Amino acid sequence: xxxxxxxxxxxxxxxxxxxxxxxxxxxxxxxxxxxxxxxxxxxxxxxxxxxxxxxxxxxxxxxxxxxxxxxxxxxxxxxxxxxxxxxxxxxxxxxxxxxxxxxxxxxxxxxxxxxxxxxxxxxxxxxxxxxxxxxxxxxxxxxxxxxxxxxxxxxxxxxxxxxxxxxxxxxxxxxxxxxx
Numbered sequence: 001x002x003x004x005x006x007x008x009x010x011x012x013x014x015x016x017x018x019x020x021x022x023x024x025x026x027x028x029x030x031x032x033x034x035x036x037x038x039x040x041x042x043x044x045x046x047x048x049x050x051x052x053x054x055x056x057x058x059x060x061x062x063x064x065x066x067x068x069x070x071x072x073x074x075x076x077x078x079x080x081x082x083x084x085x086x087x088x089x090x091x092x093x094x095x096x097x098x099x100x101x102x103x104x105x106x107x108x109x110x111x112x113x114x115x116x117x118x119x120x121x122x123x124x125x126x127x128x129x130x131x132x133x134x135x136x137x138x139x140x141x142x143x144x145x146x147x148x149x150x151x152x153x154x155x156x157x158x159x160x161x162x163x164x165x166x167x168x169x170x171x172x173x174x175x176x177x178x179x180x
Contacts, residue, residue, distance in 0.1 A: 094140035108137035
């Protein structure tokens, strides 16, 4: 799958986002004629850039690089098995590369199949669900981990809500507060 790059520079932050769409178009029926009706890859990439810039400002990261993979359930199942020993699809995976003040934060992988499924269950749009998963994945790159117990879970839930509000993405709660 080809990798594309987008860069964005503000007065305070420089961001490089590498992204790819790793999808078997037959595995995601709504992708047969584009990504998702009414949603273009361009919009999802712009959302990612916007979220990274705001996140960097909130956590004093001046320069960073993040990789984003938009994939299908088959691809994320493979990664979930390989790196977590869990043989099933998941919604989002994050692979932290280093400390938050380093230039490369890491990789976020989001399953578009699961975005569509969870959006239907939670009764909001595909893009809202994508944004919730994106924010969740990016916070993992900064070292947040809700799986370490209650204090960390509450801290990450608060950070999700704060980032969603800062971005003006207030259609829903963060992933932790809206777990299925």
